[in-house]
Amino acid sequence: MKVCVIGATGHINYVINGLKMVRQARLVGAAPGSPGESVEKVLMSATRQGVADELRLYGDYRDMLDQVKPDVVAIACHFGDHAKVAAEVLRRGIHLFIEKPLATTLEDLYAMRELHARFGVQLSAMFGIRYTAPFLTAWQAVQEGAVGDIRLMHAQKSYKLGTRGPSFHRRETYGGTIPWVGIHAIDWLRWFSGGTFETVYASHSTRSNRGHGELETTAACHFTMSNDVMATVSIDYLRPEHADSHGDDRIRIAGSEGVLEVVGGRVWLTNGEQSGTRELPLLPEEEIFADFIRQIRSGAAGRVSAEDAFLSTEACLMARQSADERRLVHFSERMI
Amino acid sequence: MKVCVIGATGHINYVINGLKMVRQARLVGAAPGSPGESVEKVLMSATRQGVADELRLYGDYRDMLDQVKPDVVAIACHFGDHAKVAAEVLRRGIHLFIEKPLATTLEDLYAMRELHARFGVQLSAMFGIRYTAPFLTAWQAVQEGAVGDIRLMHAQKSYKLGTRGPSFHRRETYGGTIPWVGIHAIDWLRWFSGGTFETVYASHSTRSNRGHGELETTAACHFTMSNDVMATVSIDYLRPEHADSHGDDRIRIAGSEGVLEVVGGRVWLTNGEQSGTRELPLLPEEEIFADFIRQIRSGAAGRVSAEDAFLSTEACLMARQSADERRLVHFSERMI
Structure with a gap:
């Protein structure tokens, strides 16, 4: 199975880590997805991890797609370009592993959903936190009834800001903090509860x-x-630089x-009946890209379905709209 | 200074604990404030704490007010009766220490504010969590600049439900969970930030x-x-009965x-520059009712002003309205 990477902005490490586990898939091409991106760091990282033997770099991802004819493409360019690049991949009937948010506008998202349905390929997105030991453990416990019927949730994403490149400075390329950072927490709400969103009120600054x-x-x-x-969600880049981890996910x-x-x-x-609070032993973490390759090979559903990817992206874009327009947004307003 | 208590539903223990510290004030009368209330437990508690020497029980609080002519009255009856009882106290020019929420409708709240302004007495409310060691410590640190400019807050109130009396079962007598439980968290938002509310979106079930x-x-x-x-606020009665404390305030x-x-x-x-997270040593807790008595005697502001009491009650009633009507409520809609 031939794998190509487009872009060097998002979590390409998911692909490289996964490839170490799945020897039936090989990394054969990488190309930039957005202006100014360099895929040198993809090459460096793949070399370091020992999966670069067959890797060739391309200047134009469309040339790469046509020449290599990969089975799977991973997209992780500037967030505002996800949808445009994804369209080129989907139209060629190639399975797609894409950074979240899938798109930074609802129009682009719905167009992608249509293309995906038309070409019938497999699609999953980089909701990598679902695969970490604590979140997998928590999810498993909730599925087994540990809290009974879910009634109320609060999720938190808090990151260090550091110094972020120019693509993070403009809405057009970045998409917004709710879609980039908040989407994980929003995805958890759907994942844990199995429910659907009815309304969202959001604010941002x-x-x-x-x-x-x-x-x-x-x-x-x-x-x-x-x-x-x-459910409420709290999202910030205010985690102090000297805090003992980059993120504070809860x-x-x-x-x-x-x-x-x-x-x-x-x-x-x-x-x-047990008194007090107890700590649960952690399940082992899993590899998100290995899970996607397994889904393609076996047809058995992975942990992040295409529908998950579309609905969690939609929810964060509707939340962003609520914050921009300072009004309650009903999911029944959705365009399709 | 003569103190009377009306009601036996809310935090009368604040009054009794405070009286142990303030010997210039004496508990001289107690009466029910709502149908079916018994003030026997006020007597028992006052006796146990050694402040019942001069305590006399009355069947009708208006008779008590007219006969005893107290300097200070504490009200803690059914929440839906707070405003009606408070009106009798304020009209007689008596200082008022009242359970939160001050009222369970905005109309009653604004009428109380008008009466308070007209009679010029001192008024404070039972926002007792402000006086606990952890919240005092946190507030002091924030005032001293520990977090810089506040940008984002999340507050939590979680209680055990247990079995609650009939007055909790009806909106008319109970007022709602946002006004009864959530009001503390809503009060913290104003107290910590010094800011004013602009909009609220709330939901409840x-x-x-x-x-x-x-x-x-x-x-x-x-x-x-x-x-x-x-700021977001999460409020629930879902704390398991075997949890190691009644409430989980955060x-x-x-x-x-x-x-x-x-x-x-x-x-x-x-x-x-300090790496990681550090625990702050706790300041000593303070007594809320003793603080109010000090305010009456010295004129120096206590920790909970009348304006605090009115604005935090107003905010929770507007939040309840938002939840009832499933819409965003602007504080500019307020009636006066």
């Missing part, structure tokens, strides 16, 4: 962004979901029978 | 309330505030220079 142009430093979302479930899930939390990479459960 | 009628088990609020600050405050959190009665700060 560029204050204190230390010269990062249009990049929003803070955001908050409030979703109502099916079955009278509600979720708290309160249900009819208990409360479960992921915080600091650990999972805590309070429920039933 | 009675699902999984184990036979508690109209009592909402879950609620979430999303506030936008002055200076582009945003706040996370992210600012331009750091992040501060209160969780589990401890305070954590991440900021500046």
Whole structure:
């Protein structure tokens, strides 16, 4: 199975780590997806990980697609270019592993969904946090009924800002902090509850962004979901530079029978007759790209379906719209 | 200074604990404020704490007010009766220490504010969590600049449901979970930031309330505030009965220079050049009712002003309105 990479901005490391585990797939090409991107770092990383033996770099990804005819393409260029590049991949009938958000406008997203349906290829997106040990453990416990019926959720994404390249400074190329950072937390809400979104109210602000142009430093979302479930999401780039990790990912899930939390990479459960709160032993982490390759080869569903990728992207774009327009957005307003 | 208590539903223990510290004030009368209330438990508690020497019980609080002519009255009856009882106290020119929410309708709240302004007495409300060691410590640190400019907040109130009396089962007597439980968290947002509310979107649900009628088990609020600050609030009665404390009060405050959190009665700060997160030593807790008595005696402002009490109650009633009507509420809609 021939794999190509387009872009060098998102989580290409997912692809390279996955390829180490799946020897039936080989990395054979890499090309930039957006102006100014260099795929040198893809080459360096692939070399370091020992998966660069057959890797060739291309200047134009369309030439690469036509010459190499890959089975699978991974896209991780500037977020505003995801949809345009994805269209070239999908039209050629190639399976697609794409960085989130799939698109930075709803129009582009719906066009991509149509193309995907028409060409019938496999598609998954880089919701890598689903595959980490604490989130997998928490999800498994919730599926097994650890909290009963989910009633209320709160999720948090907090990152260090550091110094981010110019593509993060403009809405057009960046897409916004709710779609780039918040989307993980929004995806968890769907993933854990299995519910659908009904309304979203969101807000965001560029204050204190230390010269990062249009990049929003803070955001908050409030979703109502099916079955009278509600959820809040807190998103920020305010994690101090000397904090002991880059990100501070959390979720708290309160249900009819208990409360479960992921915080600091650990999972805590309070429920039933047992007194106090106990820590759950972690399941092993999994490799997201290996899971996608397995899905293509066996046809058995992976952990992130195309529908997951579309719906979580849609939800974050509707949340961004709510924040931009300062109004409640109903998911029944969706265009298709 | 003569103190009377009306009602036996809310935090009368604040009054009794405070009286042990302030010997210039004496508890001289107690009466029910709502149908079916018994003030026997006020007597028992006052006796146990050694402040019942001069306490006399009355059947009708208006008779008590007219006969005893107290200097200060504490009201803690059914929440839906707070405003009616407060009107009798304020009209007699008596200082008022009142359980939150001050009123369960905006009409009653604005009428109380007018009466308070007209009679010029001192008024404070039972926002007792402001006086606890962790919240005082956190607030002091934030005032001293520990997080720089506040940009984003998330607050949590989570209680055990247990079995609650009939007055909690009906909106008319209970007022709602946002006004009864959420009001603390909503008050913290104003208290920590010093900002004003601009909009609120809220939702709530009675699902999984184990036979508690109209009592909402879950609620979430999303506030936008002055200076582009945003805040979410998570409120529930889903804390398992075997959890190691009744409540799980939390706040996370992210600012331009750091992040501060209160969780589990401890305070954590991440900021500046210091790496990792450090725990702050706790300031001593204070007594809320003793603070109010001091305010009356000296004229120096206590920690909870009348304006605090009115504005935090107003905010929770507007949040409840948002949840009831499923729409964004602008604080500019307020009636006066």
